[in-house]
Amino acid sequence: MIIIKSEQYLSELGKGENNQDNGGWDAGNSYVVCDGDGKALGEVASEIVAQTFLNELHSNPAQDISSIVSRSENRITKFVEENPEGSGISSTLALLQFAGNRARIAWVGNSRVYHIRDGKVLFRTKDHSWVNDAVSAGIITKEEAVNHPKSKVITRAIQGAHKRTTAEEVICKDVRENDYFLLCSKGIQEAWTDASLATLFANTSSAEEALQTLHEKCYLESKDNYTAILVQVAEVNDEVSYVEESSENLSNHASKKPNEPGILSFLKRNYLLVGGLAVLVFGILVYIFQRDTTHDTLPEFSTTNANGKRIDFVEDDIEKIEKKAVEEEEEYTQEIIDDRDDEPSSRNARASNGSANAREDRPVDE
Numbered sequence: 014m015i016i017i018k019s020e021q022y023l024s025e026l027g028k029g030e031n032n033q034d035n036g037g038w039d040a041g042n043s044y045v046v047c048d049g050d051g052k053a054l055g056e057v058a059s060e061i062v063a064q065t066f067l068n069e070l071h072s073n074p075a076q077d078i079s080s081i082v083s084r085s086e087n088r089i090t091k092f093v094e095e096n097p098e099g100s101g102i103s104s105t106l107a108l109l110q111f112a113g114n115r116a117r118i119a120w121v122g123n124s125r126v127y128h129i130r131d132g133k134v135l136f137r138t139k140d141h142s143w144v145n146d147a148v149s150a151g152i153i154t155k156e157e158a159v160n161h162p163k164s165k166v167i168t169r170a171i172q173g174a175h176k177r178t179t180a181e182e183v184i185c186k187d188v189r190e191n192d193y194f195l196l197c198s199k200g201i202q203e204a205w206t207d208a209s210l211a212t213l214f215a216n217t218s219s220a221e222e223a224l225q226t227l228h229e230k231c232y233l234e235s236k237d238n239y240t241a242i243l244v245q246v247a248e249v250n251d252e253v254s255y256v257e258e259s260s261e262n263l264s265n266h267a268s269k270k271p272n273e274p275g276i277l278s279f280l281k282r283n284y285l286l287v288g289g290l291a292v293l294v295f296g297i298l299v300y301i302f303q304r305d306t307t308h309d310t311l312p313e314f315s316t317t318n319a320n321g322k323r324i325d326f327v328e329d330d331i332e333k334i335e336k337k338a339v340e341e342e343e344e345y346t347q348e349i350i351d352d353r354d355d356e357p358s359s360r361n362a363r364a365s366n367g368s369a370n371a372r373e374d375r376p377v378d379e
Contacts, residue, residue, distance in 0.1 A: 015111045015188055017041050018247030019220035023228055024240040027200050034198045034240035035059040035104075043070045044109040044242050048124050048198040050170065051102035058102040061088050062171050066108060074112055078119045078180045082106075082171060090173040103170040106180060107138070107196045109242075114249050116185040116194065121178060122167040125202065127195040128185060132215025134207050136185065141169035159206070165199065165237070192246045193220070200239025204231045220245040 020040065026032045033049035033056040045066050049059030065085040069076055085104075093099045105122030118126045120138045123145075128136040139145065143166040144158040153161060169178050193214055205213075205227065217223040224243050231239040 014250050015041075015114060015116070015246055016248040017111075017244060018191075019243075019245040020044075021220045021224040021243040022241070023224055023243075025200075025228070025231065025238065027231065027235045027238045029236070029238050032056065032238045033059055034200075034238045035063040036196070036240050036242055037063055037067055038242060039067050039071045042074065042111060043067055044194070044196055044244060046107040046124050046196040046198055046240050046242055048105040048122070048238070048240070049102065050104065051099065054096070054099040054102050055104070057092060057099060058089055058104040058171070061085060061092065062104040062106055066106070070110060074110070078108070078117075078182055082121070082178065082180050085171050086174050086177060089171065090175065093173060103172040105167065105170060105198070107198075108180075109194050109196055109244065111188075114188060114251055116188050117182065118185060119180040119182045121180045122170050123165075123202075124198050125196070127193075127197075127210065129193040129195065129210065129214045130189065130191070132211055134211050135187075136183070137207060138181070138183075140167070141181075142167045159203075188246060188249050190246060190248055193223070194244045194246075195241060196244075197241040198237070198239060200235040200237035201227065201231060201241050203237060204234040204239070 017040070020038060022036065022038075024032065024034055024036060033051075034047065035049065035056065036044075036046040038044040043066065045063045047059035047063045049055030049057070051058060062085045065088060066081055069081045069084065089102065089104075093102065105124040106120055107124035107126050108117075108119040109126055110117040110119075116128075118128075118136075118138065120126060121141065123140040123142045125140070126136075126138045127134055143163045144153065144161050146168065147153045147161075147163075148155055148158050158164060171178060195210070213223060213226055217226070220243050224241065227241055227243075
């Protein structure tokens with residue numbers, strides 16, 4: 014379980030005419046920052062998305078992010094149907110959710126989530142934006158992207174049921190004491206680079222101090238609305254949660270695959286269990302088959318002959334050998350009896366022969 018030390022919130026107009034950002038949290042559990050867009054009522058879109066996520070995750074923390082995105086889209090569509098002046102509204106999303114000893118991060122558009130430790134940015138979400146795609150393609154540099162004319166053009170947003178989108182997700186398995194998580198809208202990024210944020214948190218003594226410094230710089234430099242939620246971790250234990258079950262073999266900040274149909278998702282998440290059961294069933298079937306086959310065909314007894322050649326016997330052979338042995342024993346016994354019956358006459362014959370010989374050898378008196 015993750016224990017929170019500090020939760021700080023900041024949302025300012027900047028140099029805009031209307032603050033279309035929204036944010037909030039369910040203490041210790043879920044945190045959301047959304048940046049609305051539209052000619053009018055962009056703040057309504059960001060409020061719908063923020064409140065939908067906080068409410069849904071409060072009632073069921075294990076919900077799929079995609080299902081909550083879909084509900085947000087449906088609610089935006091319903092609002093626009095009832096309020097046509099809101100046509101074209103949309104919102105970004107930056108989400109942080111703690112569950113057990115892990116953190117789930119999701120985002121749509123260019124609102125960001127940072128994970129910072131000991132003055133180092135361990136992770137930052139990748140913007141769904143024109144400039145980010147252009148930097149990846151080598152069209153512009155990172156420095157040019159900051160104040161590029163298309164810096165506010167995003168390639169993914171929550172707009173409504175007429176144009177479905179998906180959130181990108183990662184699972185953070187390495188959360189430690191005194192880690193910071195920063196959720197922010199585009200206005201924060203106008204004043205702060207990754208490098209300057211790292212420097213800020215390397216020299217800050219508290220979340221309150223860090224957020225105040227963020228505000229001071231954004232007040233001077235940000236043109237857009239700027240909103241931030243800063244969360245500082247106090248303690249982490251080893252409790253396991255549903256996030257761990259859905260994130261086997263993920264790195265410290267690894268992308269979570271899109272949701273799949275129930276049975277397929279179950280099989281993939283529990284492939285070791287399923288594989289083990291399959292091997293067990295196969296082994297039982299092989300054992301049964303071999304047992305039945307052995308009973309009918311395999312030798313039950315074997316020996317070797319004088320030449321060392323193996324001789325196998327089945328049950329019928331053993332019965333025949335035993336029967337033959339009994340017959341031979343009976344014959345042998347009968348021969349012994351017959352020999353005994355002949356012994357007296359033999360002895361008499363030998364004695365008679367002996368006497369005769371004795372007489373023959375005796376001298377004759379003349």
